[in-house]
Amino acid sequence: MTTQSIITPARDAAPHAFDAIIIGAGFSGLYQLHKLRDELGLNVRVLEKGAGVGGTWFWNRYPGARCDSESYYYCYSFNKEIEQEWSWSERYPEHTEIRKYLNFVSDRLDLRRDIQLDTEVKSAAFDDASNTWKVETVGGETFLTRFLITAVGCLSAANVPKFEGLENFKGAWYHTGNWPHEGVDFAGKRVGQIGTGSTGIQLAPMLAGRSQHLTIFQRTANYSIPARNRTVTPEEVDLTRKNYDDVWRRARSGTNGHPFTMSTRSAVSVTDEERRTIYEKAWERGGLRFRASFKDILENARANETASDFIREKIADVVKDPALLEKLTPRDHGFATKRPPIDSGYFETFNRDNVSLVDLKAEPIVEVTEKGIRTTKQEYELDIIVFATGFDAFTGPLLRLNLTGSNGYALKQAWAAGPRTYLGLQTPKFPNLFTITGPGSPSVLCNMPIAIEQHVDWITTCIRDMRAKGLTRIEAEPAAAEQWVEQVNAAANATLLPMASSSWYLGANVPGKPRVFMPYAGGFARYTDICNDVTKSDYRGFTRS
Ligand code: NAP
Numbered sequence: 054m055t056t057q058s059i060i061t062p063a064r065d066a067a068p069h070a071f072d073a074i075i076i077g078a079g080f081s082g083l084y085q086l087h088k089l090r091d092e093l094g095l096n097v098r099v100l101e102k103g104a105g106v107g108g109t110w111f112w113n114r115y116p117g118a119r120c121d122s123e124s125y126y127y128c129y130s131f132n133k134e135i136e137q138e139w140s141w142s143e144r145y146p147e148h149t150e151i152r153k154y155l156n157f158v159s160d161r162l163d164l165r166r167d168i169q170l171d172t173e174v175k176s177a178a179f180d181d182a183s184n185t186w187k188v189e190t191v192g193g194e195t196f197l198t199r200f201l202i203t204a205v206g207c208l209s210a211a212n213v214p215k216f217e218g219l220e221n222f223k224g225a226w227y228h229t230g231n232w233p234h235e236g237v238d239f240a241g242k243r244v245g246q247i248g249t250g251s252t253g254i255q256l257a258p259m260l261a262g263r264s265q266h267l268t269i270f271q272r273t274a275n276y277s278i279p280a281r282n283r284t285v286t287p288e289e290v291d292l293t294r295k296n297y298d299d300v301w302r303r304a305r306s307g308t309n310g311h312p313f314t315m316s317t318r319s320a321v322s323v324t325d326e327e328r329r330t331i332y333e334k335a336w337e338r339g340g341l342r343f344r345a346s347f348k349d350i351l352e353n354a355r356a357n358e359t360a361s362d363f364i365r366e367k368i369a370d371v372v373k374d375p376a377l378l379e380k381l382t383p384r385d386h387g388f389a390t391k392r393p394p395i396d397s398g399y400f401e402t403f404n405r406d407n408v409s410l411v412d413l414k415a416e417p418i419v420e421v422t423e424k425g426i427r428t429t430k431q432e433y434e435l436d437i438i439v440f441a442t443g444f445d446a447f448t449g450p451l452l453r454l455n456l457t458g459s460n461g462y463a464l465k466q467a468w469a470a471g472p473r474t475y476l477g478l479q480t481p482k483f484p485n486l487f488t489i490t491g492p493g494s495p496s497v498l499c500n501m502p503i504a505i506e507q508h509v510d511w512i513t514t515c516i517r518d519m520r521a522k523g524l525t526r527i528e529a530e531p532a533a534a535e536q537w538v539e540q541v542n543a544a545a546n547a548t549l550l551p552m553a554s555s556s557w558y559l560g561a562n563v564p565g566k567p568r569v570f571m572p573y574a575g576g577f578a579r580y581t582d583i584c585n586d587v588t589k590s591d592y593r594g595f596t597r598s
Pocket of ligand 1 (some may be wrong): 118119121152208214247248249250251252253255258270271272273392413440441443444497555556557562
């Protein structure tokens with residue numbers, strides 16, 4: 054596996070001019086580079102902060118990190134040869150295997166020659182006179198480009214809570230989204246883990262098995278579905294390869310970009326016995342598909358309660374200590390109203406002698422001390438603290454790029470009350486800037502690679518059409534963005550998703566962040582139709598010149 058870029062950052066002061074600059078070399082950036090360079094023949098450069106390709110998966114290397122979409126469809130669909138050449142080894146790919154895949158794709162499409170690694174963007178500003186962006190890097194380079202495309206991911210800005218005294222802690226601390234590449238030795242250590250979202254639920258069993266003692270600091274009890282990870286047989290690989298056209302057809306025609314269909318039945322239209330049989334089967338199969346057991350789990354509170362009740366019973370089957378069980382039982386939100394985790398032995402972990410749980414609702418954290426974490430009740434002595442505290446989702450990775458649009462208007466100003474985009478693709482007053490899977494797009498509610506491909510394809514068509522007409526500027530109209538924000542809100546309000554008040558979908562996990570429901574929840578197929586319709590209507594809602 055090659056991991057080096059062949060481009061060495063030039064340290065000269067002269068600006069480098071490109072047709073397009075792409076920020077980020079994960080799933081989005083790699084595919085966007087291929088489309089613009091190999092299909093449109095543009096002069097493109099990818100600027101990547103990391104020392105390798107992989108994007109989010111370059112940084113997320115914590116023990117147990119793996120994707121919870123299934124491997125056979127957590128990949129690109131645009132290239133039949135890659136599809137036939139690559140084999141996944143497990144039902145859910147581990148972070149190492151995803152990076153291996155993205156490196157394989159980079160080599161296969163000869164992408165590296167246009168990817169500049171170890172290059173962090175410091176700021177970018179639009180120049181109205183020339184309709185170009187000027188991009189500056191931390192290393193002091195300057196780039197001029199007609200189109201600027203952010204491919205920075207939705208979950209890539211780590212959220213480290215500002216606990217008082219963290220700087221005094223004598224042990225080591227890590228955030229899961231920025232994990233040391235050399236790994237961490239937990240042997241003989243007293244470890245504190247803060248956070249029980251998808252990451253924390255994957256991590257806890259791994260830490261419990263490696264450390265002397267694990268203390269899990271839980272603010273909100275969570276639901277989880279068994280992942281039932283396993284190796285994939287050669288026969289399954291062959292079968293998937295033969296059926297890929299059908300896999301992608303199903304993925305694109307559904308709500309979440311997954312190739313499985315949502316049940317057409319309501320959870321409250323069947324008998325208790327039928328419902329249990331259906332849930333038991335989905336539980337045995339494992340994975341996020343559990344959500345598709347009934348059509349209305351995320352639409353009807355009574356239907357949702359049946360799923361929530363079922364999972365609560367399953368937790369009770371596992372956790373032996375009644376006091377612990379009570380703390381671990383989620384009651385303040387319905388199943389899947391926050392992004393549901395999947396796990397491999399999470400609740401079983403609490404039956405171990407070397408694991409304890411601190412309920413932060415009963416005893417909030419006061420400060421980090423030299424020795425560990427002090428809550429309102431006591432001090433917990435620790436050697437290592439692991440923050441599994443999630444991300445400043447959607448807006449965090451974009452705002453830290455320090456983008457300034459038309460007439461010096463900063464993105465921070467534009468989004469002061471929350472993100473306002475048209476289709477998640479563009480923000481008014483930021484001409485020629487495209488955001489792959491930006492706020493207002495289905496993105497995180499979908500199988501990401503499918504959502505990414507749709508965005509990249511749309512952006513590529515848009516740029517191709519502009520160049521064919523000799524146009525040099527495209528900008529979302531404020532009224533179109535206003536209407537889109539209303540549609541995003543309406544789509545969310547038609548579901549139970551806004552019910553989870555501490556969800557990162559709402560930005561509620563980051564203190565002070567405006568509470569705005571950020572992803573588009575109207576379904577992937579519907580969203581694709583809307584985007585295609587915009588293209589056909591000569592880019593309705595965009596001003597081009
Ligand atoms: P998350 O879902 O936002 O969970 C963060 C956890 O940290 C929550 O339990 C949260 O508690 C807690 N927390 C945050 N701030 C805290 C504070 N100040 N004090 C105490 N606890 C605090 O983050 P995540 O688990 O990293 O997952 C984020 C998303 O990444 C997932 O939803 C998923 O989309 C993606 N992801 C995917 C995979 C995968 O594909 N396998 C794996 C990991 C992550 P509250 O619930 O009370 O806010």
